[in-house]
Amino acid sequence: xxxxxxxxxxxxxxxxxxxxxxxxxxxxxxxxxxxxxxxxxxxxxxxxxxxxxxxxxxxxxxxxxxxxxxxxxxxxxxxxxxxxxxxxxxxxxxxxxxxxxxxxxxxxxxxxxxxxxxxxxxxxxxxxxxxxxxxxxxxxxxxxxxxxxxxxxxxxxxxxxxxxxxxxxxxxxxxxxxxxxxxxxxxxxxxxxxxxxxxxxxxxxxxxxxxxxxxxxxxxxxxxxxxxxxxxxxxxxxxxxxxxxxxxxxxx
Amino acid sequence: xxxxxxxxxxxxxxxxxxxxxxxxxxxxxxxxxxxxxxxxxxxxxxxxxxxxxxxxxxxxxxxxxxxxxxxxxxxxxxxxxxxxxxxxxxxxxxxxxxxxxxxxxxxxxxxxxxxxxxxxxxxxxxxxxxxxxxxxxxxxxxxxxxxxxxxxxxxxxxxxxxxxxxxxxxxxxxxxxxxxxxxxxxxxxxxxxxxxxxxxxxxxxxxxxxxxxxxxxxxxxxxxxxxxxxxxxxxxxxxxxxxxxxxxxxxx
Numbered sequence: 001x002x003x004x005x006x007x008x009x010x011x012x013x014x015x016x017x018x019x020x021x022x023x024x025x026x027x028x029x030x031x032x033x034x035x036x037x038x039x040x041x042x043x044x045x046x047x048x049x050x051x052x053x054x055x056x057x058x059x060x061x062x063x064x065x066x067x068x069x070x071x072x073x074x075x076x077x078x079x080x081x082x083x084x085x086x087x088x089x090x091x092x093x094x095x096x097x098x099x100x101x102x103x104x105x106x107x108x109x110x111x112x113x114x115x116x117x118x119x120x121x122x123x124x125x126x127x128x129x130x131x132x133x134x135x136x137x138x139x140x141x142x143x144x145x146x147x148x149x150x151x152x153x154x155x156x157x158x159x160x161x162x163x164x165x166x167x168x169x170x171x172x173x174x175x176x177x178x179x180x181x182x183x184x185x186x187x188x189x190x191x192x193x194x195x196x197x198x199x200x201x202x203x204x205x206x207x208x209x210x211x212x213x214x215x216x217x218x219x220x221x222x223x224x225x226x227x228x229x230x231x232x233x234x235x236x237x238x239x240x241x242x243x244x245x246x247x248x249x250x251x252x
Numbered sequence: 253x254x255x256x257x258x259x260x261x262x263x264x265x266x267x268x269x270x271x272x273x274x275x276x277x278x279x280x281x282x283x284x285x286x287x288x289x290x291x292x293x294x295x296x297x298x299x300x301x302x303x304x305x306x307x308x309x310x311x312x313x314x315x316x317x318x319x320x321x322x323x324x325x326x327x328x329x330x331x332x333x334x335x336x337x338x339x340x341x342x343x344x345x346x347x348x349x350x351x352x353x354x355x356x357x358x359x360x361x362x363x364x365x366x367x368x369x370x371x372x373x374x375x376x377x378x379x380x381x382x383x384x385x386x387x388x389x390x391x392x393x394x395x396x397x398x399x400x401x402x403x404x405x406x407x408x409x410x411x412x413x414x415x416x417x418x419x420x421x422x423x424x425x426x427x428x429x430x431x432x433x434x435x436x437x438x439x440x441x442x443x444x445x446x447x448x449x450x451x452x453x454x455x456x457x458x459x460x461x462x463x464x465x466x467x468x469x470x471x472x473x474x475x476x477x478x479x480x481x482x483x484x485x486x487x488x489x490x491x492x493x494x495x496x497x498x499x500x501x502x503x504x
Contacts, residue, residue, distance in 0.1 A: 091400065092400055092401075092402065092403045093403055107403075107404070109374075109397040110397045110398075110400045110403070110404070110445065111374075111397065111400060112400055112401075112407070113398065113399050113400060113406075113407035113409055113410050114407075114409070116369050116374075116375060116398035116399065117369070122361075122363075122368075145359065145361040145362045146362075146363040146365065147365045148343065148344060148362045148363060148364055148365060149344075149364075149365060150344065151344050151345055151359075152359070152362070154365075155364070155365035155413065155416070155417075156412075156413075156416040156420070156432045156435060157365055157366070157409065157410075157412050157413025157414070157415075157416045157417060158365050158409075158413070160408075160409050160412030160435060160437075161407065161408075161409025161410070161412065161413065162409070163409075164407070164408040164409045164412060165409060168408070179402075179439070179442070180439050181438070181439055182436070182437065182438050182439070183408060183412060183435075183436075183439070184434070184435075184436045184437070185412075185434065185435045185436070186433070186434050187431070187432050187433055187434070187435070190431070193362065
């Protein structure tokens, strides 16, 4: 659906506050240092808005050894500047800098769907990495026991949530405000709860306001293909989004 | 994805324990009475397994007036026996009667994805109704503030979760064990958080082990079409599912 936080990821000040239990291999200062050279914030207000929030896309004690190993490998990719880790906050408005739009959109009761479970490790644990020049993303997810569909396996909707998020994020660097118009998922193999999976996604084509994206969910060794997905996102104007936010019955 | 609880809905003993704050219009005994005449449980063990669990698809104080009014209208449809309300428990294994399969599948940490948020009204609130003879379903959902995607609107993954669940449920009466092979969603309009929506779904075609299903998400007045969806489900053999549960790397 609509993704207004997209604009906040372009040039986002990426100061990171590690969650409890950050591993030695990813020291708090190390993480901050790795991101700090990428900071492109355009105002002090942005920095203030972001710094007071807590990036949840960093290691915590619930992360399995496999998740940690993969995360460390992905962090290595960020060293030459070709990839950057994207922060993830508890709610969308946490990404919005102080100002009128934030006041208009903010609601303390709201919570980003992927962060609806607060207990570490029980829902979605994830980190997403963007390669801006190649218009592609690489993401890691660890699927917790509250995501159950069939006994022992992830719900098809949880899988769809991951694909909608990662494919949508791939469209973000094309447009700041996009809306999912189509999401088409081909499920190839069920995903056991507790699994760590990777999702590769990229922008295939841009035609006017249409952004075509595709992606796959794999086992981390890429030996098992879980899902293939395509999506179409439509670019919106920010003012139409805010108008819709004021009046849900208005057109976009 | 795989939906092993499907077999439990066919002939499921539907005793209902209302959640806190059940409205006067739906008295506890009234609800029980409405379902009790449909009980077709095939053993005392089934009845025991179900009775000790708590049906969450009943009114609670978080339900809006609109949700209650719609629910009451749907309950009216059950009076002549053409429709039946489906129960919903916190985890899939709560639907499984005592016995070896339950022991094999049960895990107290697991939670059905749609029930991953325990605070009433903050996640998915819903009730699903089945018309067995016409192979169709009518479902009601109230979308809580923890389902946010864009500011103020439901996440595309939350919408996909609802469609995967309702279309999958429509396939259940065709086969006890089915797996989603494809889910294709066309998003027409964003859904504001707090909205009550209805989802109509039906089985369109059955070809061997393939079950083709379609559905739509609407505003309750059917004036706004939010999403159109199609899905393909594949019928599985129970033994292949249990083999997979024992060894996630085995084929289905």
